[in-house]
Amino acid sequence: NAGVMQNPRHLVRRRGQEARLRCSPMKGHSHVYWYRQLPEEGLKFMVYLQKENIIDESGMPKERFSAEFPKEGPSILRIQQVVRGDSAAYFCASSSQGGYGYTFGSGTRLTVV
């Protein structure tokens, strides 16, 4: 069981480019969550998805950010027209049921230059 796999581990983008972050949940997990962590801070919730459905996107900025979890393949967090303030570590977690048994990936560290 490979756990939650996130790629890439590190991503550098120039301002205005698009960033695509991928998350493959643990086998058997159908719930996926994305969190963002700024330096010296805790994780902040962005979006909660189940297969093909967005359950809660209340933590995600209305513009430039989108997330999907298709029937086949990994969950994708997309950030369009990145700005310096988007630089952060983005973590994905998965669970087999809401509220319990979260497993986190190692994160993607996005740097916008």
Add this chain to the structure above:
Amino acid sequence: SQQGEEDPQALSIQEGENATMNCSYKTSINNLQWYRQNSGRGLVHLILIRSNEREKHSGRLRVTLDTSKKSSSLLITASRAADTASYFCATVQRDRGSTLGRLYFGRGTQLTVWP
């Protein structure tokens, strides 16, 4: 705003000593979880305590929960240098019509254990 707030922000102790970290939260919860994060790495789940539980143990870890005070503590006994990491509490709120699922994290306690 963050649901959980850890105290202290930083803790520095010698190997063999016990480390106690506290967490306060604001709303009713379904459960509270503690996580560990080594520098530059992902989070590792340590222990979960449900709202109807008062104390839980796992190896050298002891977690307490006081729902009347909306607080929890994490005790690491006989600490080791390898315990050096950031520790976060995270809560899952009671379902108030919203889906049970998201974690609310505090800012964390940075624990340093000196050999």
